[in-house]
Amino acid sequence: MLAVDFAGLKLKNPVIVASATPSIHADAIKRAAANGAGAVVTKSVIFADANGKPAGNNAKPRFQLYNTPNGYDPRLTEKGGMFSFFRFQEPYPTPEKMAHILDDVKKGGVDIPVIVSICGFTDDYDSWRKLARLMEDAGADALELNGHMWSPVVKYSDPAIATVVKREVKIPVIYKMMGATEEPAKVAPQLVAAGADALTGLGTFGFRALEVDVENEKPWMEMAHGLGGTWLRAVSLAFVSSMAQAVDVPISGVTGIQSWEDAVKYILLGATTVQVCAAIYARGYKVLQEINDGMEAYMKRKGYGSIEDFRGKALAKIAKSRPNDLPIRAVVNEKCTGCGMCKDSCMFDAIRFENRKTSITEACDGCGVCWSLCNFRAIEMRSFA
Numbered sequence: 001m002l003a004v005d006f007a008g009l010k011l012k013n014p015v016i017v018a019s020a021t022p023s024i025h026a027d028a029i030k031r032a033a034a035n036g037a038g039a040v041v042t043k044s045v046i047f048a049d050a051n052g053k054p055a056g057n058n059a060k061p062r063f064q065l066y067n068t069p070n071g072y073d074p075r076l077t078e079k080g081g082m083f084s085f086f087r088f089q090e091p092y093p094t095p096e097k098m099a100h101i102l103d104d105v106k107k108g109g110v111d112i113p114v115i116v117s118i119c120g121f122t123d124d125y126d127s128w129r130k131l132a133r134l135m136e137d138a139g140a141d142a143l144e145l146n147g148h149m150w151s152p153v154v155k156y157s158d159p160a161i162a163t164v165v166k167r168e169v170k171i172p173v174i175y176k177m178m179g180a181t182e183e184p185a186k187v188a189p190q191l192v193a194a195g196a197d198a199l200t201g202l203g204t205f206g207f208r209a210l211e212v213d214v215e216n217e218k219p220w221m222e223m224a225h226g227l228g229g230t231w232l233r234a235v236s237l238a239f240v241s242s243m244a245q246a247v248d249v250p251i252s253g254v255t256g257i258q259s260w261e262d263a264v265k266y267i268l269l270g271a272t273t274v275q276v277c278a279a280i281y282a283r284g285y286k287v288l289q290e291i292n293d294g295m296e297a298y299m300k301r302k303g304y305g306s307i308e309d310f311r312g313k314a315l316a317k318i319a320k321s322r323p324n325d326l327p328i329r330a331v332v333n334e335k336c337t338g339c340g341m342c343k344d345s346c347m348f349d350a351i352r353f354e355n356r357k358t359s360i361t362e363a364c365d366g367c368g369v370c371w372s373l374c375n376f377r378a379i380e381m382r383s384f385a
């Protein structure tokens, strides 16, 4: 029921472990496979520098999760609350190391596709070609091109990389888009025309971030770059929806997936597979099976026999624009508890609150703020024409 074809890879389900620490060594990949992953994208492989030292380092500590103003509260995650993940540097495997990892996992009986992420140097296409050759020879089932590129980090996609790699290998080539400020409707077709068999979006947001502990008057989260987590999901969903409308190749949705609902959102917007990263740090590999179980229950409830039955269903419903100047006003219904929360947020002073009863006057502009704020669904937007 959950099986998908992703650029020629046969996956038993669409839930893939994203490229990061949860796929950084052989045991990690085995754990992912044992916990229901449909496939794994390995931690990105890069060349060692001129001194033989792999690029990247091993800053400690380097991870920070948070979902409250001052840190991380696991109870909120259990309830599906927001959390974010920030990273500092972490070590990257060299091609030699990844060849050992592939050998180990294949001999160890891992029977899901292992997609090797590669990351060459900016504008050095030969570095990408060589990495691709080495990893195909080592047994990679597909390649994902880490669109961040290694040093200096750039934030645009380069179709020439897809061309060079596609010419070099026979296995499927997936380009991971990383440029949050790029126009996916323009760039995604360029990547496909250049040779990409599939696309991933939207990868790590390469912004800097900092948080401050006001009592101790110092940062509680050190300067970090590379952001993921649920708070960025809405940005990535919009990006993926544009990709899906612009290209016919399969898309893997990534960023902010922590539950089956999040996975289904990406699929409804056209993704064929989804990738999970930060949720594994917060909840462990078991989150993969939970996402699959939840998705299967959803599909049974809705009468879907396959992922294709509902893939892209929400795309046609994306509003191009809102109609202007409709005769619409907010109206309070019987669910109102009289909490009064909406009153202070009305910029048009249209909400009256007397004897714990709420009413809305003709001064209402129809903007919808109170309607979106009400936890009790006690405000409706109605036409008064």
Ligand SMILES: Cc1cc2nc3c(=O)[nH]c(=O)nc-3n(C[C@H](O)[C@H](O)[C@H](O)COP(=O)(O)O)c2cc1C
Binding pocket: 018, 019, 020, 021, 043, 044, 085, 086, 087, 090, 117, 146, 147, 176, 202, 203, 204, 226, 227, 228, 229, 230, 254, 255, 256, 257, 275, 276, 277, 278, 279
């Ligand atoms: C610690 C860490 C290391 C990562 N390393 C890589 C990497 O080597 N290559 C890559 O393409 N993405 C890397 N990513 C990005 C993830 O694959 C993913 O795109 C991002 O975390 C968003 O997903 P999430 O919201 O589920 O965390 C890394 C993310 C984290 C948190």
